[in-house]
Amino acid sequence: xxxxxxxxxxxxxxxxxxxxxxxxxxxxxxxxxxxxxxxxxxxxxxxxxxxxxxxxxxxxxxxxxxxxxxxxxxxxxxxxxxxxxxxxxxxxxxxxxxxxxxxxxxxxxxxxxxxxxxxxxxxxxxxxxxxxx
Ligand code: MN
Numbered sequence: 001x002x003x004x005x006x007x008x009x010x011x012x013x014x015x016x017x018x019x020x021x022x023x024x025x026x027x028x029x030x031x032x033x034x035x036x037x038x039x040x041x042x043x044x045x046x047x048x049x050x051x052x053x054x055x056x057x058x059x060x061x062x063x064x065x066x067x068x069x070x071x072x073x074x075x076x077x078x079x080x081x082x083x084x085x086x087x088x089x090x091x092x093x094x095x096x097x098x099x100x101x102x103x104x105x106x107x108x109x110x111x112x113x114x115x116x117x118x119x120x121x122x123x124x125x126x127x128x129x130x131x132x133x
Pocket of ligand 1: 003004005047048049050051
């Protein structure tokens with residue numbers, strides 16, 4: 001999980017760990033890239049708003065590196081406007097989860113992305129997005 005807000009880190013980590021997930025938290029682009037040299041996550045939850053390099057730029061970087069390009073990235077975004085969602089998809093995100101997270105559904109949303117079956121992807125046009133692979 002890439003998240004710079006301590007309260008958001010704490011909540012998401014608690015919900016995921018309660019369900020048995022192992023969570024590594026990074027709070028910046030630099031710490032994320034460093035962490036990815038040591039860990040190979042099944043999924044990256046990416047806060048879009050980070051100090052310095054933002055989550056979209058970091059996602060593009062992750063997708064450009066052969067070692068990490070195949071790891072699915074899911075945007076965590078407070079923005080609910082369609083334009084921001086499209087931006088996340090164009091940057092290489094598999095989809096997005098809106099913040100603040102809903103603790104009743106967050107784990108199921110994460111599991112759906114891990115399974116490659118996020119419900120939201122059925123309703124939007126993603127034909128013009130970036131390379132999602
Ligand atoms: Mn943030």
